[in-house]
Amino acid sequence: MNHPVQACFRSSRTVVARQTFLAPLLTALAAISAVSDSASAQTAFTLPAPPFELPIGPSLSGNWTVMVGVGGEYKPDFVGANRSMLSPVPIFSIRRAGSAEQFRGPRDGASIALIDCGDFRAGPVGKFVASRKANSYSELNGLGDVGAAVELGGFVEYYPVDWFRTRGELRQGIGGHHGVVADFSADVIIPVIQRFTVSAGPRFTWESTKATSPYFGIDAVQAAAAGLPVFNAKGGAHSVGAGVQVSYRVNPQWEVHSYVEYERLLGDAAASPLVALRGSANQTTVGIGASYSFDVKIR
């Protein structure tokens, strides 16, 4: 269940760009693996103490676990598209050695739990929504670009039992859209054995009109340019779906994971001519990845 940092560098231009990105990552993984080939998460490197210390907070000395990895995500070209493409997803995290990796779903925004009671967590959340360039896909010709958006807000998470997580996020868009997005999910988390975990559950997304219309609304000018009917997209229930994840820890260093997320667009998102005539309301994302962890000791 590792997606600690998933900055998706989506390049819609060429496959070559993806290959040039993947190559150094894979090389780095292989190099790290070769340097630290012991069978445990024992310390691979010892670094000197940092040249300065933070005036507040705990010391940096001690053992840290660094995780690096790479994955691929096969997802629709844009929300509502009926074609998909594969994008590389880098994986990177640093945490205190032995710290538990909190369960994380592929759709979760990046979050920090400022309130952490164990079974209840809450705090700020953020999500990046990539820009949608009209000239990248023929279906979008004449619809104009939608800029990249950053969605900022809060999340709450509740575990009634250790193996069941419910989560809600409420985010306000800045940039490409200025609407409100609410994501809800529930996951049953089943450790089959210590090394192998399966999780699955339903998802639901609600979006306001300001979050829906930039992507699914078609005004008169766009309609004339794109050859689609005018459509006034309003907010409401945006999608419903389900997701499944599996993760397998091969040994203390290596872990592989995979996930499938399906969502069915609803309301005006599904009814938009862009989706109804040129795309699909069925949206499936498939992800796979491998990560390598090693310990670093700071004196």
Place this chain on the structure above:
Amino acid sequence: MRRSSRCVSFATVVVLAVSVSACAMLETREAKLQAVKTVGIISAVGDEMSFARTGLTGLNNRSQSFPIGSWGLDDLIVQQATTALNGRFQVRPVSYQRAVFTAIKDSPVAPVNLIRGDPFKKLVQTEVSPQGLDAYIVITKAKANFGGGGRKVEGVGFITYGTLLASSNHIHALYEIRVIDGKTFDVIEKMTAQPLDNTEAVRLPGPSRLVDESFSPSTGDPARNENLHGAITDLIARSLSSTLSDMHLADVR
């Protein structure tokens, strides 16, 4: 041209200012530790042991606690820390109400902890005698998440981790060490005890190990379980010296 030269000068001043402050910070902890000659050791870790089930559990998975004060873990910690620190510092005996230190809990709201500061600073000032030593080493329970869910474990404990096909038992001794300045009562250094070099798939950010069912507190009074007592004592003994060494307080391994 003149404008770019001004920019370069400004950048140089900023870099110099940052470097000077970085050097000042570098000196802070090391210089304060250099000045420490006499220390007192306070330990409040081993009054009780928690027993929790996590992973794939039934609906009732509340943790239980058992008193283990009779094991004398805190006396053992003070004794071992004294041995480890004696080469560098003069360790003086101190008296304190252990229960006052064990009663301190972090707020679940992180900003509250930041605003109120470290509560152990005030306790050292008001609850420990004698005052006037150069520093006080305070060893208290640490808290950590276990597994991917919301389970938190603290201090000394036993966890049964259930999966669909098997379950495993783990013991842990999670603690953190603070060095508190005896004059200003500032925290000079703080570190959580590190995990031992174990290779289990499920790890904790502190001393822990896998054990079999015979260690389980459910098989009888945990305080009378010699296997459990011995294993916890061993975890503490093996981790304490290395943690003190990581804090640059003792040169032992």
